[in-house]
Amino acid sequence: MISYIIRRCLLIIPMLIGISLITLIMMHFSPADPASIRYGLNPEISGSARAQFRELYNLDKPVLIQFALWLKRVVSFDFGNSFIDDEPVIKKIGARLPATLLLGILSILVIYLISIPIGVTSAIHANSRYDKITTVLVFIGYAMPGFLFALLLIKIFAFDLGWFPISGMRPWYVEYYSFFDALKDLAWRLVLPVASTSLVSLAGLSRYMRSSMLEVLRQDYIRTARAKGLKESRVVYKHALGNALLPIVTIASMILPSLIGGSFIIETIFAWPGMGRLGYEAIMNYDYPVVMGVGVIATFLTLLGLVLADIMYALVDPRIKYE
Amino acid sequence: MSKEIFKNKQILFGLAVIILMYAVAILAPFIATHDPNTLNLDPKERLLPPSKAHWLGTDDLGRDLYSRMVYGGRISLSVGFIAVLILFLIGLVLGVAAGYYGGWVDTVIMRLIEVMLCFPSFYFILMILAFLGPSIFYIMLVIGVTSWMGLARFVRAEFLSLRERDFTTAARALGASDARIAFRHILPNALAPVFVSATLALGDAILIESGLSFLGLGVQIPTPSWGNIISTGRFYIDSAWWLTIFPGFAIVITVLSIYLVGEGLRTILDPRLKRL
């Protein structure tokens, strides 16, 4: 088991190489010069200052050397400083990551709370009117881009009904709130972003739950359970669901990274101070250190998610034994 | 089996919509009412709701929404289509190689797939497009290059199972070469479910393109794309709802139809779900 985890973790090496390579190549092909970004076209910054800047970031060295130096620093999570405001990248990411994680974790909870019952009931009443209607609704959810749903939610619930705020996570006045009031304010602000993030995965997961359940219900051991005279509820909820949930539970840790990866659209729309938006803005501003930093962290989280998923699967299914 | 396909209402509906959409896109120059790029900064002509003159209203620069949407459809649909072509080719070749040859070829390709699946692909697409410049060609290429993994895995799985079947052994016994066996014998059998996978990928590609255009890293204004129309319309969402609703509806119904067709085909083709 341990050796399996180690093998999985080894994947991080090609990944780091991959991300760094891609970003560095981009940097070189891109029309924007990092030094210009940092200092703008400010004529007062002398040529020597720029030269110093270049030296600091090894921009004058050949690509391969830059690459190796970069790798060395990445291993200690040192991504350097942002080109825009010279803040350490790690610090910037650290400040924003919790907001993204908050959104992501809550979304997963919501997704599971809704998808599982929908999937299970659709499977039990397969091909009924209920099933057909939920299938259509689920498909529409699949087909709707996240940003569109977010905009619709904002239009209906924020503009027209005024129930929820349009954007922002922490208004300036929150400092004056008591702890509980601040919490309530946060919860209120979370509703629309979480709903938007959940929508897409909701559709997929409930579908998956449904097909997993259908698959299990066809198995021989379900027939045996009925032949033993067990109550139908026990057959469905203990025997069938117990087996059908296995793959569903394990992909939870894989959904989280994908939510993080796709979060920047939602974060941009809702002005949510998360890592995704940080990355997006960094890309738009050619702030390479931040871009790389966010990319590495996001990839790392994905890998973590995959490993967690495998571990969970091994824990949950008695048949799996990783030698 | 084709009988079943054509009797399935879900598939027929989906196909109908898709064909309609592509027809509109292809016939765009003939069915647009205005030139999609003509600005009309006269305040009386801007942000007009749907009317007889402008079927779907006008946008913030006085352009006719209907015409922009029709041309936008062209872009969105063709980007999706080419992207899928690219990912289909990559995925097919790699999947076949992995499934058919096995051994170290398989291992290398599988590792590559795993690594690529770990990347937050949307983020990477954004990055690459921002740094290289968001031309339509790059968009298609990048979407294709980051989405082939699912198809490849699927192809490989099909190959692995079909490789051991009797007809393969028979062909080999008759002296057929590797490539011939792979392409003439195995592939046709694996093709149907793989085609389903590609169909679903088309839906995803269109969604990705609309997301990119929305963020400003996809199709660039003034060239219309359903995604970027929504992005400009975003700021008028309370006053000019049509700028969001109509392109949004177009995206949803197109992708929905694609999924309906794909899912419908999958249900028919899946032998395990065979109704007795």
Place this chain on the structure above:
Amino acid sequence: MKMVLLEVKNLNTYFFTQTGIREAVKDVSFSVKMGETFGLVGESGSGKSVTALSILRLIYEPGRIVSGSILFDGRSVLALSREEMRGVRGKDIAMVFQEPLAALNPVMTIGEQITEQILAHKKVSKKEAKARAIELMDEVRLSRPGDIFHEYPHRLSGGMRQRAMIAMALSLRPKLLIADEPTTALDVTIQAEILDLFREIKEKHNMSILFITHDFGIVAQLADRVGVMKKGTIVEEGSVDDIFYSPKDPYTKELLEAVPKIPKELRA
């Protein structure tokens, strides 16, 4: 004259599929007396399993019991309510299936699967149920029942799994035990052991057994009476001796002929 325990009369079970109606069981009638072992023989696809499942009303869409009557212990099975039927399954009529690995829930322990059946029908404590389960596992010759109680099905051998299924079936002392090809999926030597087990059960509990198989050899060893099925109907029925020594139907004769026989010269 022994009493009739199970009487099946003109049973019709059809499957209504997209490609047509499959008449799996057509006008089937037979009876099983108390303490008797009835062998239902036939090739695969002849409708034997569907008959057995019909008796327990375990036929689901797109299949349906279309007509006929099934009388168990004097009561009509088809007229029972769902709840009453549930009470019969596992308690008065129990069933053992063909492939034990597929028929046992892979994520529940053996012990749990045995005790849950007991607990479903009898108001006893979990401890009592566990004790009874261990007793049963002993009875079916499962060595180290205490350990096996906590094991998962995939960790046992095929023979052990089948014994576990038989233990489950016997747990509430059913009047009728239906065994659907219980040895087909097992190795030949294990088959012999399981058949011995069935013989023991038969003698010890005087239980009625409906034994389904395609193997005439097994029928010869275990059955008192035999029914031969072909394409959904019973073509011949009679005592074991009658069927073996004076088969009347040509199909029966064909089946008997197909059993490989060791030539006289080679027999020990």
